[in-house]
Amino acid sequence: MILYNESKVQNRSAVLIHGQGFLGSIQELSVNEKLARFQKRFTLNKRVKTNTLHISLNFSNKDQLDDGLLRFIAKDYMDRIGFGKQPYLVYRHDDAGHPHIHIVSTIIDQNGKRLQTHNLGKGASEKARKEMEESLGLVKAQRQQKDYLIYKPLEKAQYGKAETKAMIENIVTGVMRSYHFESFSAFKAALAQFNVSALKLNASGKKFNGNGLVYFITNQQGKSLSVPIKSSSFFNKPTYAKILKKASFNKDKVDIGKVKAKEDLIQRIIEAQNSACSKGSEKEKLDLFLENLKRKGIYLHLVFNNDGRIYGCTYVDNLQRRVFRGSDLGKAFGENGIIKTFMLTDKVNSKNELLIQKSAQEEAVSKVEKSNTAEDLEVREDANLNPSGLQEILSFFKEHITPDYGTTTAYEPENLKKKRKKNRKDRP
Numbered sequence: 001m002i003l004y005n006e007s008k009v010q011n012r013s014a015v016l017i018h019g020q021g022f023l024g025s026i027q028e029l030s031v032n033e034k035l036a037r038f039q040k041r042f043t044l045n046k047r048v049k050t051n052t053l054h055i056s057l058n059f060s061n062k063d064q065l066d067d068g069l070l071r072f073i074a075k076d077y078m079d080r081i082g083f084g085k086q087p088y089l090v091y092r093h094d095d096a097g098h099p100h101i102h103i104v105s106t107i108i109d110q111n112g113k114r115l116q117t118h119n120l121g122k123g124a125s126e127k128a129r130k131e132m133e134e135s136l137g138l139v140k141a142q143r144q145q146k147d148y149l150i151y152k153p154l155e156k157a158q159y160g161k162a163e164t165k166a167m168i169e170n171i172v173t174g175v176m177r178s179y180h181f182e183s184f185s186a187f188k189a190a191l192a193q194f195n196v197s198a199l200k201l202n203a204s205g206k207k208f209n210g211n212g213l214v215y216f217i218t219n220q221q222g223k224s225l226s227v228p229i230k231s232s233s234f235f236n237k238p239t240y241a242k243i244l245k246k247a248s249f250n251k252d253k254v255d256i257g258k259v260k261a262k263e264d265l266i267q268r269i270i271e272a273q274n275s276a277c278s279k280g281s282e283k284e285k286l287d288l289f290l291e292n293l294k295r296k297g298i299y300l301h302l303v304f305n306n307d308g309r310i311y312g313c314t315y316v317d318n319l320q321r322r323v324f325r326g327s328d329l330g331k332a333f334g335e336n337g338i339i340k341t342f343m344l345t346d347k348v349n350s351k352n353e354l355l356i357q358k359s360a361q362e363e364a365v366s367k368v369e370k371s372n373t374a375e376d377l378e379v380r381e382d383a384n385l386n387p388s389g390l391q392e393i394l395s396f397f398k399e400h401i402t403p404d405y406g407t408t409t410a411y412e413p414e415n416l417k418k419k420r421k422k423n424r425k426d427r428p
Helices: 002-010 031-042 067-080 121-136 141-148 164-178 184-192 240-252 258-277 282-295 335-341 360-370 374-378 387-398
Strands: 014-020 052-058 088-093 100-106 196-200 213-217 298-304 310-317 322-325
Touching: 002 014, 002 031, 002 088, 002 100, 014 067, 031 100, 052 067, 067 088, 067 100, 067 121, 164 184, 164 196, 164 213, 184 196, 184 240, 184 298, 184 310, 184 322, 258 282, 258 298, 258 310, 258 322, 282 298, 310 335
Parallel strands: none
Antiparallel strands: 014 088, 052 100, 088 100, 196 213, 298 310, 310 322
């Protein structure tokens, strides 16, 4: 947690504003010295495996906050939840659309006792939040939740404009939090409109059937521009298993608004289609159809085979933050319906991201397989090859054995060969 927040400070997207329980000026301490303070506590009780406490306090944009007030809030909050005497660090983050701070502490006290954290969020934390909102005149959380229902549009990732990992993380987090998807392919479709793609890879950078997942930035045609970044390296760990769990939850829960949302989406698609089919040639009609969809807040994600022919169709409704397969809306809205409506008898060559001669997955795999050495990486003309970015790239290829990729080693229990017991006859 310290390394995560310190990396944000290094990238100027966060500021360390307070430290409790440290000797000397907190601003003059090195990262190792900050770590050592907590590691000393860990040695007092080595039986505790989860020994770190990480808290995020989020505020409304309407709250008038400066670093002085944020420091007071952090100290008051930690006192109220019973962690006021613990060493902790407070970071102000500036990488989101609302003000928030992160607090890093330990649950081991000075006597080596493990502090109680069971139901901390629903108990002491919830009580402290409500009391502080009242006493400090802050916007109440219940009121903020209503404001968050009006979603703010995510920006497309532009390679080289900012740190690659930060751009991808913001988009992936936003999609997972606010979009309703019921499959991994639907999740990928929602990402695609923001120039981000997800790909299942193993540790050696090749396609496989395991659960390893990487993310990368693409261009408008879906071809990869950045090196892949492991899902486990992100703060919220958007792994393949986590995405499937969220998709399964969305699919199984009772959703009374789904039918109405589907009807509204179909109506907007029909309006866009009718407007497009009344003008121009077949190719112009298809281009106009896609433009009309965008104006109505709809992104159409088409998947192509190596011959450039459509074999997958997904609609992303950005107004209602829902993702639907074309076949779920009706035959007329699936891939065959689009081919029939716009008479796509040959390869599609539209300017609107329609033809992908080489799929994004093959492009990403090719990029990984061609960059197997540190020398290859160092000579590449990459806008993000700063010291921290280079370290991320090198670690991607060096960490060949990691649970994130679903790989196994010869030393795992199931792979150990059982020793053959010698019969008495075999003994000398």
